[in-house]
Amino acid sequence: MDNAGLGGWPARRALMSPDRTAIVHSGRSITYAELAARVDRAAHRLRAEGVRAGDRVAYLGPNHPSFVETMFATHALGAVFVPVNTRLAAPELDHVLTDSGASVLVHASALPEPIRRPGTVVALADYEDWLGPSPAEPVDVPVSRDAPAFILYTSGTTGRPKGAVLTHDNLVWNTYNLLVGMDIAGSERTLVSAPLFHVGALAQTLLPTLLKGGTAVLTPGWDVDRVYDLVEGERITWMFGVTTMFADLAASPRWRTADLSSLRHLLCGGAAVPETLIRTYQERGLTFCQGYGLTETAPGVTLLEARESVRKAGSAGPPVFFGDVRVAATGEVLVRGPNVTPGYWNDPTATAAAFLPGGWFRTGDVGRFDADGHLHVVDRLKDMFISGGENVYPAEVESALVEHPAVVEAAVVGVPHPRWGEVGRAFVRYAEGGGPTEEELRAFLATRLARYKIPAHVDVVPALPRTASGKVRKSELRHLPIR
CATH class of the missing domain: 3.30.300.30 (ANL, C-terminal domain)
Known part of the structure; x- marks a missing residue:
């Protein structure tokens, strides 16, 4: 197979485990063989729309199988996937679509006005018809791992969101780091309830699960009772969330009585986690691990392994295996490694400002290492x-x-x-x-x-x-x- 990037994953996994369930969504199951076939259909359709290597394809909508299929199809062609935050207001959305130069947009709801409309706009309601019939041959375009795979827009410090470019290699090495730090198995049933337009849900749950041949259970949004139902009914083994999500679960009347016996991993990121919340989960007999990362680092910078989750509760953990972290004299946390972005889309000034000599990425966060080499993020240099x-x-x-x-x-x-x-x-x-x-x-x-x-x-x-x-x-x- 010529595609060395993420776009080759569905076909490679389908060869290994065609009958395993890859995705569950709203009671519908998709096997790895079916996923690979649907990705091929989407890739052929995108190619028919003129998408070629380096072009951008945007997706605006909730977690859904079409997100996964469009993403892998984009990568199969060597194009760049742009997942768009569904919370953006019209001017913000317009900036993302204009700045990225997306030629195709797949979207789930009515588009606000006025915004830039790409040449091809596909409503999710029309997605199945748009896919068309199965192609005669699979798509196999040469794609190198150092090619851009994603543009993920972060809120801008100068009033405009910036597009962080992540290569195939960035995501591959982040996946390696997660698999080194967590005992992820091919039998995982992973709840993907955080939005996939965020790098946490995308890179810390979906991609590692599919690489290992596990099952990703997608939910369109965050609903506490629905999550409890899925954990019990789907026997969820692993989930990622931000602090607010885990606080909501612990505050529910179902917290004490729900059957959570299937859960093996709980991974939290996005903000500092209060130790009281960590202890609440530990007292329930659950392994609660914290990590630290950024969109620009794909995202893992540090990870607290399960065996240390009690003794080092509140720590963000040591640096990931394939990565380096140091604290500058100013207290700023600096990161270097194969998971770090090559820069910002069409913004050489912001790219130059983000790096120090030696390839060290400036996080803008202030941190300290304890005696065990674990990072504690204590403040931010930026106003964010x-x-x-x-x-x-x-x-x-x-x-x-x-x-x-x-x-x-x-x-x-x-x-x-x-x-x-x-x-x-x-x-x-x-x-x-x-x-x-x-x-x-x-x-x-x-x-x-x-x-x-x-x-x-x-x-x-x-x-x-x-x-x-x-x-x-x-x-x-x-x-x-x-x-």
Whole structure:
């Protein structure tokens, strides 16, 4: 087989275990042989639409078999897959589609206006008809592992999302790192309930499961009772989630009585996990492991193995096996390894700023190593905060705020929240004559930003505190009491 990248995985796995179940979704099961055949159909269809190596194919929708099929079909052609965050507002979506230059978009719901529409737009309701009949021959295009496989957009520090490029090799080495750190078996039944447009669900559950020949149980969204039903009914062995998801499960009335005996691994990432939550799961007899990573590192940087999950609870673990981590004199966590992005799509300036000599990627996070070589992430150099597992960059929110004609300037910081970890708090200065109410300002932002980026608190101030050089003193704003 000429395809050395991810696009060859379905055919290779189908040769090894054709009758095993690859995907379960809404009561429907797809074997590895069926998955490989459907990926071939999708690849032929994309090729008929003009997709060639290096072209971009976007997907906007919830977790669904079509996501997996379109992704592998894109990779089978040597093209680049662009999974789009379903929470994006119209201007954000327009930027992603325009910046990536996607020529095909598969989507699950009505598209907002106005946005750039690729040459081929396929609604999920029409997906089966669009696939067409089975091809006579499988697609086998030469694809090297150092070719781009994904563009994953992260919220931008300058008001625009940046597209982190991940190669086939980046994802392959991340999978190796996960398999070294976790005892993943071919019999896994993995619950994929976190959205696949996030690198955590994509690279930490779906790809390792399919590589090993396990079963990925896809859910279209997060629903606590549905998750309990699936864990019990599908005998789920492994799941990944962000802190908020695991907190929701532990807060459910079903927590004490649900049959969780099938669960072997629980992997959490996306934000720091309170030790009290980790202990809650451990007291239930569950192995709860934490990791640390970023979109740009595909994502694993560190991983706490199961055998250390009790003794080192609260630690993000040691560096992954095939990767290096160090802490600079400034306290910034730096990463180097085959899982690290080659850079940002069409953004050489951001790429250059993200790396130090020697290939060290700047995470923007502040951390420390303990005596055992385990990383503890303690702060962030950047202003970014994490709300419910989603990265929020204040500059992006501030850019949207000042689009309102009454807002002269704005500053946004993250403040603690008992459920979401952090939420936004905006400080705005209005022009003479006043401005909108807090509710009106949020409604204004709702047309421009995803819901999780909209500040939970809004303070109208006569001026923003600034340094002598004119920069806003955000550290001062973070410590102001909330009314």
